[in-house]
Amino acid sequence: MNIRNRVLDASTLHPVRRALLCGAVLLALGMPTGAMAAEETTMVKLIRGLIASGALRPEDGQALLLQAEAEAARASAGTAAATPAASTGGVALEAGDVRVPYVPQHVRDGIRDEVREEVMAQARQEGWAAPNEVAEWTKRIRVSGDMRVRSESRFYSDNNSDIEIDWAAINGGSGYDTNTNTNLVLPPLRNTRQDRRNLWRIRARLAVEADISERTRAGVRLASGSSDGPVSTTEQLGGGLSKKDLWLDQAWLSYAPADWVTITGGRFGNPFWSSDTLFSNDLNFDGLAASFDHDLPSGDLSLFGTLAVVPLEYTSDNSPSQSQVKTPNENKWLSGAQAGVNWRFNESNALRAAVGYYDYKNISGKLSSSCTLYAGAAGCDTDWSRPAFMQKGNTLMLIRDIALDPFDPANTPTPQYVGLASPFRLANLNLRWDTALSEDIGLRLEGDYIRNLAYDERAMFARANNGIVNNFGAGGGTGIEAFRSGDTAWMLQATFGATTLDKKGQWQALLGYKHIEADALPDAYNDPNFHLGGTNARGYYVGGAYAFDRRSWLSAKWMAAKEVSGAPLAIDVFQLEFNTGF
Known part of the structure; x- marks a missing residue:
């Protein structure tokens, strides 16, 4: 039909x-x-x-x-x-x-x-x-991100020392020859006196998270950044209008075997509750972490905690490349533990407190055995002990014991690297109190205290064989009697207004003070803005922010800091920012 x-x-x-x-x-x-x-x-x-x-x-x-x-x-x-x-x-x-x-x-x-x-x-x-x-699969995936445009100005005191050696640049090269008979040039030096105004900088981050099942999740985040350094994802504009770099900032998997515990592996955000005095806000961790969170029956109290094992650096599999004898397995690790409590004792007041312990394994510099570089040796056997990344402030030591050519000892080059003179085992106490001053205005008070339990001046000089190179007081002495350092850091901060800015019309004002002695903590991982990063810094900061639109705000911050001890180094930083998140 x-x-x-x-x-x-x-x-x-x-x-x-x-x-x-x-x-x-x-x-x-x-x-x-x-x-x-x-x-x-x-x-x-x-x-x-x-x-x-x-x-x-x-x-x-x-x-x-x-x-x-x-x-x-x-x-x-x-x-x-x-x-x-x-x-x-x-x-x-x-x-x-x-x-x-x-x-x-x-x-x-x-x-x-x-x-x-x-x-x-x-x-x-x-x-x-x-x-x-x-x-259905689209309901299990979430996309988020944020964008920041910043104008940054840096102001240096005219009284600052003009001999601030850039030790990170030395470690990143072939070393600095300390023999004045074979090298007459100065080591690379930091800028300490010339202001830098209106440096336009950006930060862009884009994250994707997926719920694989009710207990398994995965996440990937891309971020901008001028370098592969761990503490900042800020990219400086300019550079002849060149394209900007994009980095794999996070890549992790997590599994929750129970409602109160989550295990995360890969590269993930800071699993510890801490201030930027210890860990930069942009810092991510490699390795494995287990986070715990449990509400007590009363409903007003909850307990939380974190355990983490973080590989900081692996020794090269093939170093020295031109030697038949390779470097032994001398990997660097961070092991951390934190336990804390949240206590909401009424509708208007809440307290959060935590204690932590952070043990940095194998990150101190080690003096090498006698090293015959003049005879063609590719390197020394402790070159691995120099830090992979550093800012400034920590006490440093020469790590190469360079043998002199017996036929011409006076003219034997002695290219040196530096390592951290102190070990680091940190005890940390964090406190935060939130209270409501009115319906729309809150007050948050925060405190952070850090102590390096492994700090020992005499042990540092013994380990360095009197090869300490910085953190001395006035007078030009290089002995232990002229040495100036310390093992303590602390921070206090008050924040008024809204703690998060996600609604139009919200505002925030903050005031804080930091005091970070030279060897209170590793200078590689804390805030890169205050005193332009690192330790041996003290001073105040003040700022404010206003949300002119939903999840979009303008902020300004002034940071005035100078050295705790040693040569004068005062640095003020002003940042004006436009932020948004989605």
């Missing part, structure tokens, strides 16, 4: 439209010949409805409509002619007619329901059942 041919031609239709068309044809095929005559008007209306809804192309629908009308007319004539035969139990058929058995109504209803269920199941699976629905 021509109707059947039309159904086959519609095989490429959308599933819903195809189902409607099949239903119409089934309805037509399910009618006895006489019934088609009686239901002529219904069949024509059905086909016209399919055309109007788009289920049938107009040209196909018109053809079906004409054929349906013609077949209805023939059926009407056939019914009249076949009446005598019908009385004897049969129907007279003309040439080309096809006998269509009668399909009862309950059978047609069953076919219709079955088609509907199959189409809807396919729709739910493919996500096209409802216009506002999306595929």
Whole structure:
């Protein structure tokens, strides 16, 4: 029949439209010949409805409509002619007619329901059942990010020392020759007196997190950054309008074996609750961490804690490259533990407190065995002990014991690297109190105290074999009596207004003070803005912010800092920022 041919031609239709068309044809095929005559008007209306809804192309629908009308007319004539035969139990058929058995109504209803269920199941699976629905996997993925544009100015005192050696640059090169007979140039020096105004800088971060299951998650974050240093993702503009760098900032997997514990591995955000006095806000950790969070039955108290093992640096597998004897396995690690409590003692007041312990393994400098560089040695056996990254402030020691050429000792080059003179085992206490001054204004008071339990001046000089190179007082002495350092750091800060700026009209003001002695903590990982990073710094900072739009705010911050001890080094930093997050 021509109707059947039309159904086959519609095989490429959308599933819903195809189902409607099949239903119409089934309805037509399910009618006895006489019934088609009686239901002529219904069949024509059905086909016209399919055309109007788009289920049938107009040209196909018109053809079906004409054929349906013609077949209805023939059926009407056939019914009249076949009446005598019908009385004897049969129907007279003309040439080309096809006998269509009668399909009862309950059978047609069953076919219709079955088609509907199959189409809807396919729709739910493919996500096209409802216009506002999306595929299931998209509901398990979250995209977030933030953007910052900053104008930064740096102001240096005219009274600052102009001999501030850039030890990081020395460690990143081939060393500095300390023999004045073979080297007359100064080591690389930091800028300490020339102001730098209006440095335009940006920070951009984009993160994707996925809920793999109810207990397993994964995350990846990309970030800007002028270098691969760990403490900042800020990118400086300029550079001849060159393209800017993009780094893999985070990549982690986490699993929660229970509601109160989560284990995370890879590269992830700081798992400890701390201030930027100890860890920069941009610092991420490599390794493995387990975080705990448990609410006590009272409802007012909850306990939290973190354990983490962090590989800081692995020794090279093939160093020295030109030696048959390779460096032993001397990897550097951070092991940390923290435990704390949250106490909400009424609707307006909450206290958060934590104690932590951080043990840095193998990060101190080590004096090498006698090293015959003059005879072609590729390096010394403790070159690995120099820090992979450093800012400034920590006490440093020469790590190479360079042998002199017996035939020309006075003119033997002595290229040196430096390492950290002190080991670091830190005890840390954090406190925070939040209170509501009014409905829209809050007050947050924070304190952070850090003590290096491994600090020992005499042990440092013994380890360095009197090779300490910095942190001496006035007078030019280089002995232990002239040495100036310390093992303590602390911070106090008050924040007024809103603690987070996510609604238009919210504001914030803060005032704080920091005091960081030279060897209170490793200078590589703390805030790079205050005193331009590192330790041996003290001073105040003041700032404010205003949300001019939803999740968008302007902020300004002034930081005035100078040295705790040693040569004068005062640095003030002003930052004006436009921030937004999504």
